[in-house]
Amino acid sequence: MTALQVSHLLVLVPVLAAVVTLALRRTPHLAAGVSVLAALGSFALAVVGLVVAPTRGTLTFGLRAPPRVGEIEMPLDLGAGPATAAVAAVVALVVVAVLVFTRWYLADDDRLAQFAATVSLFTAAMMLVVHSRDLVLTLVGWEVMGWCSYLLIGHWSRKETARRAAYKAFIVTRVADIGFVLGIVGLVAGAGSTGLSQVVATWSGPDVPGSSALRSLLLALVIIGVLGKSAQFPFQDWLPDAMEGPTPASALIHAATMVAAGTVVLAQLFPVLVLADGARWLLGGATAVTMVGAAVLALGQSDLKRLLAWSTVSQVAIMLSALATATDEIGPDPALFHLWAHALFKSLLFLTIGWMSVVAGSTLAVRLHGAGNIHPLARVSWLFGLLALAGAPFVVGGLSKEHVIVTAYEGAIGSGGPGVLVLAALLVTVVLTAAYATRAHLVVTSPLEFADPNADDAGMPPAPVLGALAVLTVVTVVGGLVLLTGLFDVHGASGWWILLTLLLIGIGAAVSYLARGSGDPRDAFVRSPRQRALADGGLGFDTAYRTLVARPVLGLARVVAFLDREVVDGYVRGAAASAGIAGWLTERGHRREAPSAGIGLVALGLLVAAGTAVLTWR
Known part of the structure; x- marks a missing residue:
C-alpha cells in the first residue's frame, strides 16, 4: 500500500463510518461499536502511513484531467509527507480513545449514535485538511469541522447553556471565516489554480502577483480565520463555553482536530507566510497576548474543565507562535511537533477529568478535591498529563515546547518578525502554566472529600476505557521518541534553554504549592468573589461581545425590519387597496351606474390611497 492510497483511505473510512453509524441509530450501542471499529481501522491505516511515508518532501495525487472553473484550475490533490503522516497518526489515535470513552461515558444517552457519527465525520474533515494539497479541499474540510463542532458542543441540546455555547461557537468561527475565505480566494485568483503547490510557488516566487503588501494582506485574512477557529x-x-458539550467532544475538539487545524493550514502555506512580515506580526502579536492571557485565566478558574479549556487556548497560541517566528531554515515542523504533543497530553487530561467527574458529579474544583484517589491510573494519568502540559523536560510536552522556544529565539536574533515579543511571552507563559498545572494536581490529589462509599464501583470504567487511558499515558511519556524517526524536521534543543525553562517551571510550581495553604491555591491568587466571577467569565469578553457586537447588530436588524414592514410594505398595501377600489368601481361601471356616482367613487378611492400613503410615511 502506498502513502497516497493511505491518504485517500484515511479520509474515506471515517466518512463511510459516519454514514453506517447514522443508519444504525436505532441500535445506538451497535452503531457506536461500528464507529470504534472504523476508528481502529483508521489508526491501523495511519500506522501503515507512518511506515510508507516519504522520508522528505510531499507526494501528491490528483485528477488526471483537472477541472477548470473559468480560468482557475482545480487539481483537487491529496498528498502525504513525513509530518503529515505523523499528524494523521496522532489524530487517529486520539479518535480511537475518544470513541472508546464515549461508549462508556454516553452509554445511557439516547443520541449516542448521532454523537458517534458526528465524531467520525469530524475525523474525516480533519484528515482531509491534513492531507489536502488543494485549497478547495482544505476549505471543505475546514467548514465541515465547523459544522460538526456546532453539533458536538450542542449535543445536549435540551440544556439552554449547551445550545447557547453551540450558537456562539458557530457564529464566532463563521465571522472569522469570512477572512479565511477571502484570503483563500485571493491566493487562488493570483495563482490561477487551487493547487497548493501552485499557490505556494506563485506567492513565494520573485514575481508576486500585485505586490508584497497584497501577499501580506491575503495571508493576514487567512490568519484571521485561523485565529477564530483556534480561539x-x-x-x-x-x-x-464549549465545555457545555460532553467531555469526549471537548477532548476531540481541543486535542487534535479543529483548534489545531489552523496550525496545519499555516504550515502548508509556510513558504508564503515566512515572506509576509505583516501577517507574521499579526499572528505573533495575537498569539503572544493569547498565551499569557489564557494562562492567567486558567489559573483563576473555579471549574477544572474550563481550566483545561483555557490551557488549550494558551497551548494553541504556543504552536502558532512557532509559525510566526520560524525562519525559512527552521520551517514549520516545530509547530507541528507541538501539535503532536498537545494532542496526546490534552486528550489524556480531558478524558481523565471526565472519568473523575462521573464519580464526583461535577468538574468544579470544590467537588473534585481528592478525585484522583479513585484509582491509581487516574492519579498517574493526571500527573503525567500535567507534567507534559507544564513542559517538564523529556516528556512529550517538554520536548515540543523546548523546540518552540528555540524557534522563537532564532527568530528573535534574526532580522524582522515578532521573535522578541513571542519569546518574552513564552517565558512568562512557562511560569504561569507550571502554576496552574500544579494547582490542578494539588486539587485532584488532595485528601478525598466527597463521601460516597460506592464511588469506586459506580465510577469505574470498563477495561477498554482503562486501556485507552493507559496507552495515552504511556505515549505522553515516551511520545518524544518520534523525533528519532525523522518524521519531524526539527533542530536540536539547547541545553541552556532546557535549564532556563526548568528553572521557570520550578518557580511557577513553587508559587502555586506555597499558596495552597489548607485548600485550593486559587484562593491566594483570586480572593474576592468579584475577582472570581471575572476570571470565570473570561474577563467579561462575553459581555463585551453582546454590548459591542450583538446588541448593535440586533438593533440595526430591528430598524431594517421596521422600515420594511411599515414603509416598504405600506406602499404595497396602499397599491393593493387602490387596485381593489378600482376593481370595485369598474364592477359598478359595468352595472351601468350613473357616471357622476362612478366619478365620485374614483375620487374617493384616490383620496383613501393618498391618505394611506401619508399615514404610512409618518
Missing part, C-alpha cells in the same frame, strides 16, 4: 485573541471566548 485566539480576540475570538478566544467561545472555546471555554
Whole structure:
C-alpha cells in the first residue's frame, strides 16, 4: 500500500463510518461499536502511513484531467509527507480513545449514535485538511469541522447553556471565516489554480502577483480565520463555553482536530507566510497576548474543565507562535511537533477529568478535591498529563515546547518578525502554566472529600476505557521518541534553554504549592468573589461581545425590519387597496351606474390611497 492510497483511505473510512453509524441509530450501542471499529481501522491505516511515508518532501495525487472553473484550475490533490503522516497518526489515535470513552461515558444517552457519527465525520474533515494539497479541499474540510463542532458542543441540546455555547461557537468561527475565505480566494485568483503547490510557488516566487503588501494582506485574512477557529485573541471566548458539550467532544475538539487545524493550514502555506512580515506580526502579536492571557485565566478558574479549556487556548497560541517566528531554515515542523504533543497530553487530561467527574458529579474544583484517589491510573494519568502540559523536560510536552522556544529565539536574533515579543511571552507563559498545572494536581490529589462509599464501583470504567487511558499515558511519556524517526524536521534543543525553562517551571510550581495553604491555591491568587466571577467569565469578553457586537447588530436588524414592514410594505398595501377600489368601481361601471356616482367613487378611492400613503410615511 502506498502513502497516497493511505491518504485517500484515511479520509474515506471515517466518512463511510459516519454514514453506517447514522443508519444504525436505532441500535445506538451497535452503531457506536461500528464507529470504534472504523476508528481502529483508521489508526491501523495511519500506522501503515507512518511506515510508507516519504522520508522528505510531499507526494501528491490528483485528477488526471483537472477541472477548470473559468480560468482557475482545480487539481483537487491529496498528498502525504513525513509530518503529515505523523499528524494523521496522532489524530487517529486520539479518535480511537475518544470513541472508546464515549461508549462508556454516553452509554445511557439516547443520541449516542448521532454523537458517534458526528465524531467520525469530524475525523474525516480533519484528515482531509491534513492531507489536502488543494485549497478547495482544505476549505471543505475546514467548514465541515465547523459544522460538526456546532453539533458536538450542542449535543445536549435540551440544556439552554449547551445550545447557547453551540450558537456562539458557530457564529464566532463563521465571522472569522469570512477572512479565511477571502484570503483563500485571493491566493487562488493570483495563482490561477487551487493547487497548493501552485499557490505556494506563485506567492513565494520573485514575481508576486500585485505586490508584497497584497501577499501580506491575503495571508493576514487567512490568519484571521485561523485565529477564530483556534480561539485566539480576540475570538478566544467561545472555546471555554464549549465545555457545555460532553467531555469526549471537548477532548476531540481541543486535542487534535479543529483548534489545531489552523496550525496545519499555516504550515502548508509556510513558504508564503515566512515572506509576509505583516501577517507574521499579526499572528505573533495575537498569539503572544493569547498565551499569557489564557494562562492567567486558567489559573483563576473555579471549574477544572474550563481550566483545561483555557490551557488549550494558551497551548494553541504556543504552536502558532512557532509559525510566526520560524525562519525559512527552521520551517514549520516545530509547530507541528507541538501539535503532536498537545494532542496526546490534552486528550489524556480531558478524558481523565471526565472519568473523575462521573464519580464526583461535577468538574468544579470544590467537588473534585481528592478525585484522583479513585484509582491509581487516574492519579498517574493526571500527573503525567500535567507534567507534559507544564513542559517538564523529556516528556512529550517538554520536548515540543523546548523546540518552540528555540524557534522563537532564532527568530528573535534574526532580522524582522515578532521573535522578541513571542519569546518574552513564552517565558512568562512557562511560569504561569507550571502554576496552574500544579494547582490542578494539588486539587485532584488532595485528601478525598466527597463521601460516597460506592464511588469506586459506580465510577469505574470498563477495561477498554482503562486501556485507552493507559496507552495515552504511556505515549505522553515516551511520545518524544518520534523525533528519532525523522518524521519531524526539527533542530536540536539547547541545553541552556532546557535549564532556563526548568528553572521557570520550578518557580511557577513553587508559587502555586506555597499558596495552597489548607485548600485550593486559587484562593491566594483570586480572593474576592468579584475577582472570581471575572476570571470565570473570561474577563467579561462575553459581555463585551453582546454590548459591542450583538446588541448593535440586533438593533440595526430591528430598524431594517421596521422600515420594511411599515414603509416598504405600506406602499404595497396602499397599491393593493387602490387596485381593489378600482376593481370595485369598474364592477359598478359595468352595472351601468350613473357616471357622476362612478366619478365620485374614483375620487374617493384616490383620496383613501393618498391618505394611506401619508399615514404610512409618518
